[in-house]
Amino acid sequence: MSSPYTRARRKAARAPLASRLLTRARTPRARIAVTLSALATLALVGGAVAGATAAPPEAEVASVRGLEVLKGESSGETGDRAEPQTSRSGERPAPTPSAADVKKQKAAELKKQNAAKAAKAAQKRKAEKARIAKMQAKNPRKIARSMLADFGFGQRQFSCLNSLWVGESNWRWNADNPTSSAYGIPQSLPGSKMASAGKDWKANPATQIEWGLGYIKDAYGTPCSALSFKQGNGWY
Known part of the structure; x- marks a missing residue:
């Protein structure tokens, strides 16, 4: 059977660390130092826990952004980093007109010029006719x-x-x-x-x-x- 002193030591060993530290601190100043040290330890432990729990959401956000980038690339919307798209049709040289097309174009231009000349001549004849009619009306x-x-x-x-x-x-x-x-x-x-x-x-x-x-x-x-x-x- 153990002695009372042995039982007291076992009971003290089972007590929480903070209680044991406070028990050993004999003065108020020592107790304050022990309390601040315990709070600092708790803060460090809490930061580690918070960091461990915050890491998975960051990875999740990164994965979501990756999906958005992939989606944007598939739809052709790549943002400011997207390179300008060059039309293949713009790179193709203009087709050379055939001799028949050139002849047809010249004929159309000539027809247009002749029509303009005819209209001008008709307008001139009309003006001349009006002038002569006015002169005929005079004595x-x-x-x-x-x-x-x-x-x-x-x-x-x-x-x-x-x-x-x-x-x-x-x-x-x-x-x-x-x-x-x-x-x-x-x-x-x-x-x-x-x-x-x-x-x-x-x-x-x-x-x-x-x-x-x-x-x-x-x-x-x-x-x-x-x-x-x-x-x-x-x-x-």
Whole structure:
């Protein structure tokens, strides 16, 4: 049978370490030091446990991120690190057009140019027709009066000119002599002579008058001299 001292030592050995340390500490200051040491030990143990329990979630997060990267690569969305995709069609050279295609293209361009020229010519003819119609609507005598000074004739010559051309055509721009090829206000013989004054000589009274005044000046000097000649010969 053991002694009381032996039983007391066995009981103390079974007590917790913290209790044994506090029992050995005889002063308050020693007890405080023992308590702080025990807390520090518990903190170290708790940190180790926390680290051990936190490691698996980190690995799990890493694995999830790896899955996201793989998913992004499979869908073609690789983020900023993705290399630019080059279209294979952009690397292919343009096909060389065949001779038939070139010929067809030239024909289409030529057709387009001809259509533009035709439209421009039609617009010009329309404008010319409108100008001539406006001139035909004017009194031809007023046109002649406005041109006298251009040929060096005074206004007193108009009365002779009026008498001369009343007898020839009565101032009609489309007067056509049935017995000859004389035509227009001045009765040019043939009428095509008036083309020297303008290509619109068939319909424009101003062109006919311009030609007629030039002819009178070159052949007779003045309208009165031309009228005097006609009165003596029946023509001028």
